[in-house]
Amino acid sequence: MRETVTRLEEFYASPLGLAARDMAARRLASLWPDLAGKNVMGFGYCWPYLQPYQLTANRVIMAMPDEQGALAHANARGVSACLVMEQALPFSDASFDNVLCVHAVEEAENLPSLLRELWRVTRPEGRIAIIAANRAGLWARSEQVPFGAGRPFSRTQLRRALTAAGFAPLVWSGALYMPPMARLAKPKLIHATERFGETVWPSFSGLVLVEALKRLYIDPSDTPSGFVQRPSFNARPIANRTADSYGINDERS
Numbered sequence: 001m002r003e004t005v006t007r008l009e010e011f012y013a014s015p016l017g018l019a020a021r022d023m024a025a026r027r028l029a030s031l032w033p034d035l036a037g038k039n040v041m042g043f044g045y046c047w048p049y050l051q052p053y054q055l056t057a058n059r060v061i062m063a064m065p066d067e068q069g070a071l072a073h074a075n076a077r078g079v080s081a082c083l084v085m086e087q088a089l090p091f092s093d094a095s096f097d098n099v100l101c102v103h104a105v106e107e108a109e110n111l112p113s114l115l116r117e118l119w120r121v122t123r124p125e126g127r128i129a130i131i132a133a134n135r136a137g138l139w140a141r142s143e144q145v146p147f148g149a150g151r152p153f154s155r156t157q158l159r160r161a162l163t164a165a166g167f168a169p170l171v172w173s174g175a176l177y178m179p180p181m182a183r184l185a186k187p188k189l190i191h192a193t194e195r196f197g198e199t200v201w202p203s204f205s206g207l208v209l210v211e212a213l214k215r216l217y218i219d220p221s222d223t224p225s226g227f228v229q230r231p232s233f234n235a236r237p238i239a240n241r242t243a244d245s246y247g248i249n250d251e252r253s
Helices: 005-012 015-031 047-053 111-121 155-164 187-200
Strands: 039-044 059-065 081-084 096-102 122-133 167-175 207-214
Touching (some): 005 015, 015 047, 015 122, 015 187, 015 207, 047 059, 047 096, 096 111, 111 122, 111 155, 155 167, 155 207, 167 187
Antiparallel strands (some): 167 207
16 A cells, blocks of 8 residues: 555655655756756656746646545646556656656556556656665665655666666666654754765665656567577578478379
């Protein structure tokens, strides 16, 4: 079962949740400083991270898994959130320039199917960014925060999953080096811990962030299941063989 949207909303309203959002959003902003004119989708619970892009992006859609639940976030065009099935997204092929996944892959029922769906709705040369709990970090081991739910990932595991789905990982980053403790969620302490962690133990961040590119030269659904052998042109053509070559005696006179 996924974390409910109610619990996620409560978490991001808390000091610890605000700290998590700020540190992860800082990394996301370095990858996507401006999405002006872009069509953007957030899969999972992405509102805290995509809200800054609402004014400049062409459209921002919040696609929330049915087991998680949805909140009716609104923008200038009306309600921007919808409840979706992760293996059958209600969007046309190549609909989005940028796709963000937060609180998404860790609790996916079928991760390969989900990534193939995300590949389908991403435009050629489009970008996908995933923020997930780091397998080696402290946040994945805490039941007090939503990042402790589901399956955490290492960079190697995310790279393999994205590559198998037809994405090419480009940029890696980490965030949340402080322990998931509310009393440590103070701005000066958080920023000092982030700088220290990025320098001393970059592999032990609480979250791992990856940006990947949709590759144009491979369709993950058409991956060949076997190897094609090289044809041989040295054999004698069947059309030129005589009856004797098959051990057959021709008794016609």
